[in-house]
Amino acid sequence: xxxxxxxxxxxxxxxxxxxxxxxxxxxxxxxxxxxxxxxxxxxxxxxxxxxxxxxxxxxxxxxxxxxxxxxxxxxxxxxxxxxxxxxxxxxxxxxxxxxxxxxxxxxxxxxxxxxxxxxxxxxxxxxxxxxxxxxxxxxxxxxxxxxxxxxxxxxxxxxxxxxxxxxxxxxxxxxxxxxxxxxxxxxxxxxxxxxxxxxxxxxxxxxxxxxxxxxxxxxxxxxxxxxxxxxxxxxxxxxxxxxxxxxxxxxxxxxxxxxxxxxxxxxxxxxxxxxxxxxxxxxxxxxxxxxxxxxxxxxxxxxxxxxxxxxxxxxxxxxxxxxxxxxxxxxxxxxxxxxxxxxxxxxxxxxxxxxxxxxxxxxxxxxxxxxxxxxxxxxxxxxxxxxxxxxxxxxxxxxxxxxxxxxxxxxxxxxxxxxxxxxxxxxxxxxxxxxxxxxxxxxxxxxxxxxxxxxx
Amino acid sequence: xxxxxxxxxxxxxxxxxxxxxxxxxxxxxxxxxxxxxxxxxxxxxxxxxxxxxxxxxxxxxxxxxxxxxxxxxxxxxxxxxxxxxxxxxxxxxxxxxxxxxxxxxxxxxxxxxxxxxxxxxxxxxxxxxxxxxxxxxxxxxxxxxxxxxxxxxxxxxxxxxxxxxxxxxxxxxxxxxxxxxxxxxxxxxxxxxxxxxxxxxxxxxxxxxxxxxxxxxxxxxxxxxxxxxxxxxxxxxxxxxxxxxxxxxxxxxxxxxxxxxxxxxxxxxxxxxxxxxxxxxxxxxxxxxxxxxxxxxxxxxxxxxxxxxxxxxxxxxxxxxxxxxxxxxxxxxxxxxxxxxxxxxxxxxxxxxxxxxxxxxxxxxxxxxxxxxxxxxxxxxxxxxxxxxx
Ligand SMILES: Cc1cc2nc3c(=O)[nH]c(=O)nc-3n(C[C@H](O)[C@H](O)[C@H](O)COP(=O)(O)OP(=O)(O)OC[C@H]3O[C@@H](n4cnc5c(N)ncnc54)[C@H](O)[C@@H]3O)c2cc1C
Ligand code: SF4
Ligand code: SF4
Numbered sequence: 001x002x003x004x005x006x007x008x009x010x011x012x013x014x015x016x017x018x019x020x021x022x023x024x025x026x027x028x029x030x031x032x033x034x035x036x037x038x039x040x041x042x043x044x045x046x047x048x049x050x051x052x053x054x055x056x057x058x059x060x061x062x063x064x065x066x067x068x069x070x071x072x073x074x075x076x077x078x079x080x081x082x083x084x085x086x087x088x089x090x091x092x093x094x095x096x097x098x099x100x101x102x103x104x105x106x107x108x109x110x111x112x113x114x115x116x117x118x119x120x121x122x123x124x125x126x127x128x129x130x131x132x133x134x135x136x137x138x139x140x141x142x143x144x145x146x147x148x149x150x151x152x153x154x155x156x157x158x159x160x161x162x163x164x165x166x167x168x169x170x171x172x173x174x175x176x177x178x179x180x181x182x183x184x185x186x187x188x189x190x191x192x193x194x195x196x197x198x199x200x201x202x203x204x205x206x207x208x209x210x211x212x213x214x215x216x217x218x219x220x221x222x223x224x225x226x227x228x229x230x231x232x233x234x235x236x237x238x239x240x241x242x243x244x245x246x247x248x249x250x251x252x253x254x255x256x257x258x259x260x261x262x263x264x265x266x267x268x269x270x271x272x273x274x275x276x277x278x279x280x281x282x283x284x285x286x287x288x289x290x291x292x293x294x295x296x297x298x299x300x301x302x303x304x305x306x307x308x309x310x311x312x313x314x315x316x317x318x319x320x321x322x323x324x325x326x327x328x329x330x331x332x333x334x335x336x337x338x339x340x341x342x343x344x345x346x347x348x349x350x351x352x353x354x355x356x357x358x359x360x361x362x363x364x365x366x367x368x369x370x371x372x373x374x375x376x377x378x379x380x381x382x383x384x385x386x387x388x389x390x391x392x393x394x395x396x397x398x399x400x401x402x403x404x405x406x407x408x409x410x411x412x413x414x415x416x417x418x419x420x421x422x423x424x425x426x427x428x429x430x431x432x433x434x435x436x437x438x439x440x441x442x443x444x445x446x447x448x449x450x451x452x453x454x455x456x
Numbered sequence: 457x458x459x460x461x462x463x464x465x466x467x468x469x470x471x472x473x474x475x476x477x478x479x480x481x482x483x484x485x486x487x488x489x490x491x492x493x494x495x496x497x498x499x500x501x502x503x504x505x506x507x508x509x510x511x512x513x514x515x516x517x518x519x520x521x522x523x524x525x526x527x528x529x530x531x532x533x534x535x536x537x538x539x540x541x542x543x544x545x546x547x548x549x550x551x552x553x554x555x556x557x558x559x560x561x562x563x564x565x566x567x568x569x570x571x572x573x574x575x576x577x578x579x580x581x582x583x584x585x586x587x588x589x590x591x592x593x594x595x596x597x598x599x600x601x602x603x604x605x606x607x608x609x610x611x612x613x614x615x616x617x618x619x620x621x622x623x624x625x626x627x628x629x630x631x632x633x634x635x636x637x638x639x640x641x642x643x644x645x646x647x648x649x650x651x652x653x654x655x656x657x658x659x660x661x662x663x664x665x666x667x668x669x670x671x672x673x674x675x676x677x678x679x680x681x682x683x684x685x686x687x688x689x690x691x692x693x694x695x696x697x698x699x700x701x702x703x704x705x706x707x708x709x710x711x712x713x714x715x716x717x718x719x720x721x722x723x724x725x726x727x728x729x730x731x732x733x734x735x736x737x738x739x740x741x742x743x744x745x746x747x748x749x750x751x752x753x754x755x756x757x758x759x760x761x762x763x764x765x766x767x768x769x770x771x772x773x774x775x776x777x778x779x780x781x782x783x784x785x786x787x788x789x790x791x792x793x794x795x796x797x798x799x800x801x802x803x804x805x806x807x808x809x810x811x812x813x814x815x816x817x818x819x820x821x822x823x824x825x826x827x828x829x830x831x832x833x834x835x836x837x838x839x840x841x842x843x844x845x846x
Binding site: 046124329 | 468470471472473474475476477479480483484485486495496497498499504507508510511516517518520522523526541542545
C-alpha cells in the first residue's frame, strides 16, 4: 500500500481538510470509549456526498484497503475500530434531515444525523412527532443505531429500531448506488415492502455490506404527557410473569428493569419502571392506578421515587453514560443481549456472579422490547480507563457474559468481534454459508469492514 | 495556572468518556463547540482534546506541531464545561486545555502566531499584546482630571485602550457623569491572552505589578469594561494565589447596582431593536447573564429580543483563546454565525459587554456586510441621558 498516494487521492476526493493520517487523528480513531484495546487505523476520511463515498469505495477496491463506516462511534464494542487496518469513513458531515413526511410519519435522513439533532428538530418543528432513539449520548447517529438494531424508549411499544427502517439508499461495495424499500419504486420512502425485503441484509451487519447514505426512519405520535410508575420486586422469578401481565395491557410506552447491588439497601431488589403516557392528567392517573394494581397482584410493590430520579428518567435520551463515571475512570461497556423473557431470572443471577468474580459491582439494565417478544438484557461493566487491569477485567467479564448469554439461548447484541466469533460458532452451518456467499458476491475484494462476521 | 498543574490533571483527565455532550447546545439542536463544528474530526471535540492530553501524559503520543495546533484550535468558550455531564470534571475542561497549552509551550510547540502575543507583551515599550507603545494613561488622567488616590480604579485593559477607544472613552465619561471617585493606573496587560494560550512565564510578574499599581492608589474596588480582564483579575489572579485586597467588578455590575439603588436613572428613549451577545468570559466563565439584560430592560423605549442561543447556551464570537490571532479567518466565520443568528431576531443593534467580542463581531460585520450597529452596552448607555440622584 502506498500511503502517500492514498492520502493524496483521499484529499482529492473530499478536500484537504477532511482526509487525514496525522498521528493524533489516527490515535483518536484507533480506540472507542469501550473496553477494547486500540487497533491501528491507516486513514480517516469525512465525505460530504454520496459521490464522494462512491469514489472512496472505488479507491478502496483499487487498493484492496478496508473501509470502516462510522457514525457516532458509540457502540462501545469497538465496531468502528478497524480489525484489519484501513480507512475509517466518518460520516458525520453528511448530517442533513432531508425530509419529514408528517402524514406518513417518517424522516428521510443522511447517515450523520445525530439522535440529538433529530429529536431536537422534531421537538421544535413537529411537536406531535417523535423518533425512537436510544439512551446513547445524543452524538450517536440515528442511522448507526438503526443499523445495529438498537432499542430505546419506544421499543416496548414499537419494537427494535432496525424494524423502524422504511428503506435505505446504499453505496454497495462495488461503488454502485442501490435503493431498497418503497423508494426503489416510488417517491415515497414509506415502507419496506411489498417487495422482497433486502433491507435486513444491512441490519446488524456492521458495515460489511455497504455504506448507507440515506435512510427513512419511522416517526411516531407524541403524547403530551409522560410519567414513570416505579415498582420493586424482591423475587426475580416473578419478573417474567409481571412483564407478561404489564405488556398484555398496552399501558406502557417503555418498560425498564434495573438491578444494582449498591447501595446495600437496593441489593436483591429489581427496580421496575413503567413509563406511561397520556394527553391529560386523568388519563395518566388512571394508568397509574392500573399499573399499581398490576404490581400488587404480580409480586411487586409500588414505590415513590425522588423528583430528581424521575426527571432524569424522563430525559430523552436518558443519561446512561453516567455509568462511565462509576469508577471515576471514563469507561464502561455492556453486553447488550437479546434474551427470551423466561431466561431473565437465571441470566440476572449468573451475570451478577460474573461481575463479582471481576470485582465489579453488578449493575444490570433490562429493557422490554415489542411487548416482551424479546428482552434487551444488559449487564454493565464499568472500568477505570487509566487502569489496564481494570480494563482487562471488564473485557474478561464481557467475554464470559457473552458465553453465558449464548448458553441461555440469547444472542449478544452489537458484539465485539470476539463475541461475533462465538455467535458464528453456534450458527446453523447453512446460515453461515448463505452469509458467506452473499458477502463474496457483494464484496469480492473484502473491503467492507473485514474481520466482522467472518465465516471461515 | 502553573505548568505543574498539567501533570496534576493526570488523575482526572481520563474521566472523559468521549460521549460528546460537550459538542452540543442544551437541546442538541446544533453543535455549539466552534472547534468541533468547523473541523469535524473527533480529535477537535473537547473529548478528543481530553484523550489527546491523556495520550500525551501516558506517552502514547508525542508532542508535535500538529497536535499542539489541535489544542490551540479552541476559543476557550466554555460551552463544553456547561454541557459535559460529569460533575467535578466538567468545570476543569478549559483549565485542562490551557494547562496542556502551557506544556506545548514548554515543549517548544507554541504556534508561531501565538508567540507574537508574548513577544509584544514582554516588550518594555509595550506591555500589551497589540504591540502598541505603552500608554501610561497620564494624558487620560489629566483630561478627565483624575486624582492619584481614589476609591475606585478603572482598569482599562489593552483592547479598550489600544483598539476600542470608544469603549474606553465611554466608560470614562460615564464614570465621571455618575460621580464615581476613580483613577487610572499605568497598566500592564492583565495577561489574559497569555494565560489562555499557555504562555505563562511572565504572568506572575505582570499580575504583581498590576496589583501593586492598584494598591498604590488606595482603591478598594477595581472596575473594568472588559470581560477578559474581568475574568483574569477576578478569577485567574486568585487562582495564582494573589491576595488582591480590592474587589473586582465589571462596569455592568456597578451600573446595575446604581440603577437598583435609584442613584441613577436612564431618562432618554432608545427606540431601536437590540439583541445581546453573551461574551464567553463574562457569561460561561463568570456566570454573569442577567445583569446586562436588566440594564438593557431599564432603557426606556428599547425593544430587546434574545437570540436563539443565549446565556450559557450562547454561541461564541470566536475571538477568544488565541483564535483571533491564530486563525483570523475562522474567527470571523464564527462571528458571522453569531451575526446571522442576530439577524433572525430582527435587531439592528447588536450589543455586548466585551471589547474583544466587539472587535471580532465588528470585523465580521464589515467583512460580510451584515449591516449591524455593533456597540458595547456601556457605549450605548453613554449616549443616553442619565439622571443622577445623590
Ligand atoms: C451510554 C450509552 C448508552 C447506550 N444506550 C443504548 C440504548 O439505550 N439503546 C441502543 O440501541 N444503544 C445504546 N447504546 C449503544 C450505541 O451507542 C448506540 O446504539 C448508537 O446509537 C450507535 O450509533 P453510532 O452512530 O454510535 O454507531 P457507530 O458506532 O458509529 O456504528 C455502529 C455500526 O454501524 C456501522 N455503521 C454506522 N453507520 C453506517 C452507515 N452509514 N453505513 C453502514 N454502516 C454503518 C458501523 O460500521 C458499526 O458497525 C448506548 C451507548 C452508550 C455509550
Ligand atoms: S468532555 Fe465530558 S461531555 Fe465531552 S466527551 Fe468528555 S466526558 Fe463527554
Ligand atoms: S472551550 Fe469551546 S471551543 Fe474549546 S473545546 Fe470547549 S466548547 Fe470547544
